[in-house]
Amino acid sequence: MKKQGVFPGIILIGIGLYFLLDQLNLYSLKVFYTWPTLLIIIGIAFLAQAYTSRDYQNIVPGFILFGFGLHFHFSILFSFWPEHWAMFTLIIGCAFLLKYQQTKSNLLPGLLLLILSILALFYHEVIGWLGWIGSIVNFIEKYWPIGLIVAGVYLLFIKKK
Numbered sequence: 001m002k003k004q005g006v007f008p009g010i011i012l013i014g015i016g017l018y019f020l021l022d023q024l025n026l027y028s029l030k031v032f033y034t035w036p037t038l039l040i041i042i043g044i045a046f047l048a049q050a051y052t053s054r055d056y057q058n059i060v061p062g063f064i065l066f067g068f069g070l071h072f073h074f075s076i077l078f079s080f081w082p083e084h085w086a087m088f089t090l091i092i093g094c095a096f097l098l099k100y101q102q103t104k105s106n107l108l109p110g111l112l113l114l115i116l117s118i119l120a121l122f123y124h125e126v127i128g129w130l131g132w133i134g135s136i137v138n139f140i141e142k143y144w145p146i147g148l149i150v151a152g153v154y155l156l157f158i159k160k161k
Contacts, residue, residue, distance in 0.1 A: 007049040007058075014041035031077065039069030050102075059099045060092075060106075067091035086120035089113045 018041065022033050046062025049055055068091060074081040093113030096106040 006052045007045050010045035010048050011042065014045065031073075034073075034076075036069040036072035036076075039065045039072070041069075043067070043069060056099060056102045059102065060095045063095035063098055064092055067094065082121060084121055086117040090117035090121070093117060 015038075018033075018037060021029055043062045043064070043066025046058045047066060048062075050058035050062055068088070071081075071087050071091065075083050090113070093110045093116075096110030096113065099105065100107045100110055
């Protein structure tokens with residue numbers, strides 16, 4: 001039988017602690033009185049529900065909320081933290097890989113998002129290593145509509161069932 005009380009219990013404890021610390025007005029914790037902290041609390045509740053009740057579908061939303069909350073906190077706290085769209089796909093890819101660890105499903109989307117994120121975060125370094133790929137990417141960026149036209153012609157006239 002699944003433990004249904006974990007999620008609401010952690011939500012209530014987390015939100016209660018959040019507002020209690022806010023009312024105590026502790027200056028050293030002021031940085032945590034923000035909306036990303038609420039994302040972290042909800043993400044932890046989802047993850048606790050997933051692992052304590054073996055309800056593994058909650059791993060993905062739990063890790064995404066937890067990861068986004070950490071990302072927004074780190075982007076405020078640390079000047080070196082990357083504020084790049086690839087951080088979001090990296091977090092989502094890691095969530096899929098965590099789910100794969102428990103359910104043996106969603107490995108391919110997790111790996112693809114992870115690879116995409118790493119390539120996007122380190123684009124300039126990768127292009128420096130593989131300069132010839134840069135010229136191919138520039139060609140594709142310029143002429144990608146022709147690919148759509150060719151695919152449309154193929155579907156309309158060539159591939160007939």
